[in-house]
Amino acid sequence: MTHTSAQVSYLDDGHTLRSWLLTTDHKRIAILYIVAITFFFFAGGFAAFLIRYNLISPKGLIGSAETYNRLFSMHGILMVWFFLVPAVPVTLGNFLAPLMLGARDLAFPRLNLLSWYLFMAAGVVALYAVVGGGVDTGWTFYTPLTSFYSQGHVVAAVAAIFIAGFSSIATGLNFIVSIHKLRAPGMTWYKMPVFLWSLYATSVILVLATPVLAMTLLLLVFERLFGIGVFDPAIGGDPLLFQHLFWFYSHPAVYVMILPGFGVISEIIPAFSRKELFGYKFVVWASIAIAVIGFLVWGHHMFVAGASLYSALVFSLLSYMVAVPSAIKVFNWIGTMHNGYIRFDAPMLYAIGFIGLFATGGLTGLFLAALAADVHLTQTYFVVAHFHYVMVGGMVSAYFAGLHFWWPKMTGRLYPEMWGRAGAIIIFVGFNLTFFPQFLLGYLGMPRRYFAYPQHFEALNLLSSGGALILAVGYLLPLGYLTWSLFYGARASANPWGATGLEWTTPSPPPTENFAVTPIVTKAPYQYRRAEAVER
């Protein structure tokens, strides 16, 4: 199927730079975001590469602890705020939310564009901080190191995150209002695709947790600039208060970094199993439960920071509870695949990888949520491995899964399938080689954030650095073949995967106004029939 000549595809609706930079079309803004976060992903990845390079030798190859500190700080800051938090919502979310809703755009298109400019402004400030020498505080900015002792460009780095935060808030607000107000006729809440539900849950966190971080960072900057502030124990302030406020944001934020991934996977698994999503309502309410309970567990980052035993117990218990809805989802995806007619195309390979890696990351989260085990494991590579399994193995895989799945819709081109599969497999192998050894290292007691280590950790570190090299190849591959496909890929039909969902009923790439006539929804999502003929 080619697109009807009457409608101009959003890509052909103006070719000037101005038509891109001043666009309010959610689809074009999504593309602008993809370009931006791809840059930050590789910038942050480059820092990671240097970190692993340093750790090849027990003495550290880059020779300076200070440089090493700055590297892992920049890595964390760029990856968290400039890739993981925005990744799926601003790209796939922006592109797909109105399409899935059957709407013509988000509720506030100009706010959407503004959020991109805020993000870019934040990125420029962050790059200024990096080029100016970076910071050595880690992505967590703990006081009093950050307020009184650190030498780096703390204010610039913090300002970057502050501005990026408002970009997040604008995006989240736009999604929530759009989902409430712009659903097509007939699309009741329970007829919405799970991806929209997960965007909704994510947005609630973005809108309600990000401002807390913003204020916390402002208080931090005030303290650093004026030498006086609320986190300074010398005048009756409390540095632990910073940790409480920081994690009040940052724990919910880790769910910002995974919930949209859940949404992507919930779209892909049914499409490639040719089956209805198993337990739709459970998947939906698990997202909401995670968003809510996620606000109540921040204390598990502070078990050894002098928390009282009773509060630690409560936080430990609540942390176990938050794992329950996560597990429900895993079971539902597996239930969907069970007895399905499974096709192993690249999106599905990423999705299956996601399930395994996320489950490993989530289960090790339970180790850390156990008080006694955490005393041993905290501040070791075990924690590093835990969060990389969920954030990289989980979210980055989900992002790639979604990118491949919706690539034909976004660009009107098919990517080369064999390369896609090869990339997915290389990433899976490279990822496990890089991060599984870190569980062992942490268990054996190697602390995180040190640039040198005892001789007996050398073999596992070598393995991890070798894996990182494979992982790097795996991430560079899609950059190559996806770019190639933009120019030489075969033209995509409206629905190359034979998937359900309103976004597949409009041409690829969609026209500027998305739908010629506003669709009317009568069916629940994921009405797949087994072995339905698939035309690519």
Added chain:
Amino acid sequence: MNDAAAQEFQFGSAEHQRETAISGIWLFLASEALFFGPIFLAWIFARHADPTAFDAGSRQTELMIGLTNTALLIASSFAYSVGLGYIGFGSRRGMAIWLAIAWLLGAAFIGLKFGVEWQMDFKKGLFPGPAFAIHGPARNGAQLFFAFYFFATALHGLHLVVGLGLVAWIIFRAERYTAERHSPVHVVGLYWSFIDIIWLILFPLIYLTGRAS
């Protein structure tokens, strides 16, 4: 947020667009509430740790100016609401006049707060630092109190200045609004009242807690 004159293509009707704008601003205000939340929380937390020093600091503030400012802000929100009522009847003139009154009252707050009160505070040596005027055992805690004071009032003032800009914007565009279509007036009004509410929490924290005990 949206132009009242033209309806955007993602909405089914003008009414649909209006409702959407109103829900957007409410959500934004929820976000703003959590933005200010940490200051209030940290303030109460820190006071709890050293109440006598905080009260010593609080007693140095200018209660009369604080009271006057509170009255100004409440009156300003009242004026804005009257203006909103006028546009509901289609009277642009009435709206513009009352919004101008609201603007002036807000501007008076800014003048009094930063032009007069802060200057008095600086003269009394109340800005935290080596030259801080309060000595003795309360010195540290009182400095913390004034760190909160200057930080919070500056931030609140900044919000008010943004609000003044928005109200002025509405006044300048007054001829675009009709009895049926004036959601920007409503949206800005909600923000304007929200700034009041923040002040109504700051007011007792700054001026009253120290004097009550």
